[in-house]
Amino acid sequence: MSARACATGVAYLAKERAAAIEAVESASRVCKAVFKKLVTDETLTKKDKSPVTVADFSAQAVVNSIIEKHFPDDAIVGEEDAKDLRGDEGRALREKVVDLVNSTTKHPMSADEILRAIDRGQYAGGPTGRHWALDPIDGTKGFLRGEQFAVCLALIIDGKVRLGVVGCPNLPYNISKPDEERGVLAVAVEGQGAFQRKLGTDQSAETRISVSNVMETRDASFCESVEAAHASHSDNAKIAALLGISKQPVRMDSQCKYVAVARGDADIYLRLPTSNTYVEKIWDHAAGNVIMQEAGGRVSDIEGKELDFSIGRTLSANKGVVAAGAGIFDTVIAAVKTTLANKR
Numbered sequence: 001m002s003a004r005a006c007a008t009g010v011a012y013l014a015k016e017r018a019a020a021i022e023a024v025e026s027a028s029r030v031c032k033a034v035f036k037k038l039v040t041d042e043t044l045t046k047k048d049k050s051p052v053t054v055a056d057f058s059a060q061a062v063v064n065s066i067i068e069k070h071f072p073d074d075a076i077v078g079e080e081d082a083k084d085l086r087g088d089e090g091r092a093l094r095e096k097v098v099d100l101v102n103s104t105t106k107h108p109m110s111a112d113e114i115l116r117a118i119d120r121g122q123y124a125g126g127p128t129g130r131h132w133a134l135d136p137i138d139g140t141k142g143f144l145r146g147e148q149f150a151v152c153l154a155l156i157i158d159g160k161v162r163l164g165v166v167g168c169p170n171l172p173y174n175i176s177k178p179d180e181e182r183g184v185l186a187v188a189v190e191g192q193g194a195f196q197r198k199l200g201t202d203q204s205a206e207t208r209i210s211v212s213n214v215m216e217t218r219d220a221s222f223c224e225s226v227e228a229a230h231a232s233h234s235d236n237a238k239i240a241a242l243l244g245i246s247k248q249p250v251r252m253d254s255q256c257k258y259v260a261v262a263r264g265d266a267d268i269y270l271r272l273p274t275s276n277t278y279v280e281k282i283w284d285h286a287a288g289n290v291i292m293q294e295a296g297g298r299v300s301d302i303e304g305k306e307l308d309f310s311i312g313r314t315l316s317a318n319k320g321v322v323a324a325g326a327g328i329f330d331t332v333i334a335a336v337k338t339t340l341a342n343k344r
């Protein structure tokens with residue numbers, strides 16, 4: 001039992017953990033249904049983003065309504081808002097979202113209920129109390145390509161991430177068997193370790209995950225964003241060279257990268273900023289952060305500072321992200337600092 005178990009013997013955040021998994025499972029089903037129905041060769045060649053827009057809104061509605069059902073007083077910081085679904089202009093999109101949500105849930109929701117559920121995600125965040133952080137689809141571009149994306153939900157209490165769940169519908173359960181079953185759910189509660197199970201299974205199927213025990217960075221592999229606009233591939237390459245890394249980077253969209261490093265598929269996650277102006281959002285990192293830490297890893301910004309989830313909707317006190325196993329983390333941060341100092 002965890003050190004933070006309460007007097008009744010129920011593990012710390014057990015009810016929240018179960019609710020978050022229910023929400024991420026449901027939203028993952030919504031995303032898969034959208035992909036099947038709406039992503040076609042034509043939408044791909046036209047670079048039509050409308051399928052992922054429908055999936056984003058539908059997944060946020062589903063997650064927020066499940067959180068509200070279990071914890072009616074909890075606030076939510078969600079990436080999306082329902083502005084584009086309102087009025088005559090929003091009618092076509094609204095109808096698609098209502099159809100989608102109701103085709104995948106047992107309890108049909110009206111259009112108004114769906115819009116209200118989406119807009120429960122407008123909370124400003126901050127240092128006290130409890131709020132959830134939701135990215136209904138992280139890695140929207142990966143979703144459209146049929147590659148990696150993730151449904152990411154975290155619970156922040158008094159400014160720190162205490163619980164994280166990441167659903168990865170397209171991630172192989174076993175990375176050494178990429179042609180076998182796909183669909184992973186990763187979960188961690190502060191103090192209780194990190195676990196994975198196949199999406200669609202229950203807690204009895206969970207196995208503990210941990211970061212690799214690589215001790216020499218020259219033996220390591222790193223992962224980074226697919227989109228060069230989201231992380232500087234050239235800075236990442238310089239850091240890798242300094243660390244003696246010869247393996248090609250594993251490029252992958254979304255917080256699946258945190259899951260990959262947390263279970264030892266890769267050893268380092270590098271997200272070097274591409275501009276001085278972009279501010280990372282809490283929903284892009286909260287769930288992955290606690291999963292990495294509970295898997296025995298460390299996460300910081302490019303200066304080695306912990307990510308500060310207590311400020312609001314953004315990580316405005318941090319620049320970039322670096323994550324790695326505890327055994328090599330300090331060496332990686334030193335290489336990041338040297339590389340950035342050489343640029344000045």
Ligand SMILES: Nc1ncnc2c1ncn2[C@@H]1O[C@H](COP(=O)(O)OS(=O)(=O)O)[C@@H](OP(=O)(O)O)[C@H]1O
Binds near residue numbers: 137254255257
């Ligand atoms: N300029 C810039 N710098 C850093 N990050 C940015 C930037 N622009 C967008 N974003 C956010 O990146 C989220 C996608 O995550 P990844 O970068 O891991 O995925 S990807 O490989 O690039 O697709 C993506 O999340 P989603 O919108 O949920 O897909 C964005 O919030």
Ligand SMILES: [Mg+2]
Binds near residue numbers: 135137138139283284
């Ligand atoms: Mg995102």
Ligand SMILES: [Mg+2]
Binds near residue numbers: 079140
């Ligand atoms: Mg998103």
Ligand SMILES: [Mg+2]
Binds near residue numbers: 079
């Ligand atoms: Mg987005």
